[in-house]
Amino acid sequence: MKAKRLALLGLLTTIALIIFVVELRIPNIAPVPGMKLGLANIVTVYAVYHCTAKETALILFTRIILGSLFGGNMLALLYSLGGGIMCLLGMLLLRKVIDEKHIWVCSVLGAVLHNIGQIIVAAAVMQTAAVITYLPFLLVSGCVAGLLTGLCAQLLTSRINLNDF
Amino acid sequence: MKNAKLWIIVAAVIFIAAIVWCVIIITKPPGEIVTISQDGETLYTLDLSEESDRTITVEYEGRENVIEIKDGRIHMLEADCPDHTCINTGWLEDLPIVCLPNKLVIEFADESGADAVAR
Numbered sequence: 001m002k003a004k005r006l007a008l009l010g011l012l013t014t015i016a017l018i019i020f021v022v023e024l025r026i027p028n029i030a031p032v033p034g035m036k037l038g039l040a041n042i043v044t045v046y047a048v049y050h051c052t053a054k055e056t057a058l059i060l061f062t063r064i065i066l067g068s069l070f071g072g073n074m075l076a077l078l079y080s081l082g083g084g085i086m087c088l089l090g091m092l093l094l095r096k097v098i099d100e101k102h103i104w105v106c107s108v109l110g111a112v113l114h115n116i117g118q119i120i121v122a123a124a125v126m127q128t129a130a131v132i133t134y135l136p137f138l139l140v141s142g143c144v145a146g147l148l149t150g151l152c153a154q155l156l157t158s159r160i161n162l163n164d165f
Numbered sequence: 166m167k168n169a170k171l172w173i174i175v176a177a178v179i180f181i182a183a184i185v186w187c188v189i190i191i192t193k194p195p196g197e198i199v200t201i202s203q204d205g206e207t208l209y210t211l212d213l214s215e216e217s218d219r220t221i222t223v224e225y226e227g228r229e230n231v232i233e234i235k236d237g238r239i240h241m242l243e244a245d246c247p248d249h250t251c252i253n254t255g256w257l258e259d260l261p262i263v264c265l266p267n268k269l270v271i272e273f274a275d276e277s278g279a280d281a282v283a284r
């Protein structure tokens with residue numbers, strides 16, 4: 001990997017981390033575990049369309065692991081990883097069938113997959129299907145949040161071209 | 166072949182289905198039989214209509230959860246977990262009370278099962 005490219009990926013990861021840490025400061029209003037805006041995914045969605053699969057995975061997992069360390073909540077790491085893996089695999093496949101003008105759709109479906117991944121991990125850890133009751137609430141908020149982050153990523157796409165750097 | 170329209174429809178269907186699913190959960194009448202389980206094992210099965218006011222303490226790896234039953238309702242009173250989501254959920258209504266770190270779940274038992282017990 002070229003040094004320039006590495007620096008660029010480091011920059012994207014840092015931006016994602018900053019957004020993540022800032023979002024930690026926003027109190028969770030809903031009593032539903034795992035419900036959040038996930039603004040750091042603006043970077044993930046952007047990377048899906050501008051970086052290789054390997055690079056996107058690097059950015060995402062570095063952010064998730066460091067984010068859990070900074071947030072001091074290692075218990076949340078497992079859920080973030082479960083959701084993150086589902087979301088990443090899904091969006092990398094969707095990238096092949098959804099063009100750049102419809103990044104927001106890819107983002108919404110990525111959020112849906114993220115929620116499903118979270119619930120699968122929660123059900124496995126807790127040994128109960130009771131957590132599935134939370135899924136529809138996570139899905140509704142996830143779709144809205146995914147739309148928001150997707151539109152942000154789309155806005156960036158039309159303005160920033162990584163090849164310019 | 167790129168066909169964004171198809172995926173927009175898929176996303177819309179998921180969104181609408183999720184809203185309908187939420188409404189079904191919210192409008193479902195609450196039961197009376199409550200189960201408290203930890204790590205997949207049922208610790209308590211309680212009939213809220215017959216329970217007197219009391220607290221139940223459940224321990225997990227040195228951390229404690231205090232569950233309170235009051236006036237035929239149940240909630241998490243205290244918890245040694247970092248997020249306190251379980252306490253913030255409030256009284257048990259539509260959604261099960263879940264304490265992820267301590268693997269504790271308070272939920273209404275399956276309606277059909279509850280009826281079977283009552284008869």
Ligand SMILES: [Zn+2]
Binds near residue numbers: 246249252265266
């Ligand atoms: Zn808790």
